[in-house]
Amino acid sequence: MEDRQQHTEEEIRERLNQSGLKATPQRVLVYEAMCALGHASADAVFQHLGAGQGKMTLATVYNVLESMTQAGLLIRRPSFSSKMYFDVHTDAHCHIYQQDTSEISDFCDETLQRNVEARIRAQLPAGLQLDRVEIQILCHSQSHEA
Numbered sequence: 001m002e003d004r005q006q007h008t009e010e011e012i013r014e015r016l017n018q019s020g021l022k023a024t025p026q027r028v029l030v031y032e033a034m035c036a037l038g039h040a041s042a043d044a045v046f047q048h049l050g051a052g053q054g055k056m057t058l059a060t061v062y063n064v065l066e067s068m069t070q071a072g073l074l075i076r077r078p079s080f081s082s083k084m085y086f087d088v089h090t091d092a093h094c095h096i097y098q099q100d101t102s103e104i105s106d107f108c109d110e111t112l113q114r115n116v117e118a119r120i121r122a123q124l125p126a127g128l129q130l131d132r133v134e135i136q137i138l139c140h141s142q143s144h145e146a
């Protein structure tokens with residue numbers, strides 16, 4: 001799941017259209033960036049787009065990410081930093097959050113995810129309905145010092 005996806009512009013347009021979004025040049029650029037990055041904050045997408053053609057403001061990047069989230073193309077992942085990350089993989093999976101680099105990456109263990117969800121569902125207080133379970137594993141790089 002960690003594979004960085006490369007999509008042709010045509011595929012991206014089609015995916016946007018299927019989600020009910022018009023494939024504007026800005027949306028195509030932002031989705032392309034998200035596919036390359038996998039998980040990214042609005043800031044990171046903004047940085048990734050750099051000073052390229054059709055440069056967008058950070059606010060525009062954020063708005064585009066929001067509209068894609070609402071259309072179901074992206075999902076928000078909270079993190080232990082103050083940043084909200086967007087994820088191109090909208091299915092349920094766990095994440096590793098690296099505290100020293102603020103990097104977020106996939107940790108795929110379907111059985112773990114399923115078991116945790118089932119256990120929580122079975123014990124959920126009355127009157128509550130489970131939306132989803134976000135499992136985030138906090139790590140940092142091991143020091144190479146002896």
Ligand SMILES: [Zn+2]
Nearest residue numbers: 087089105106
């Ligand atoms: Zn992910």
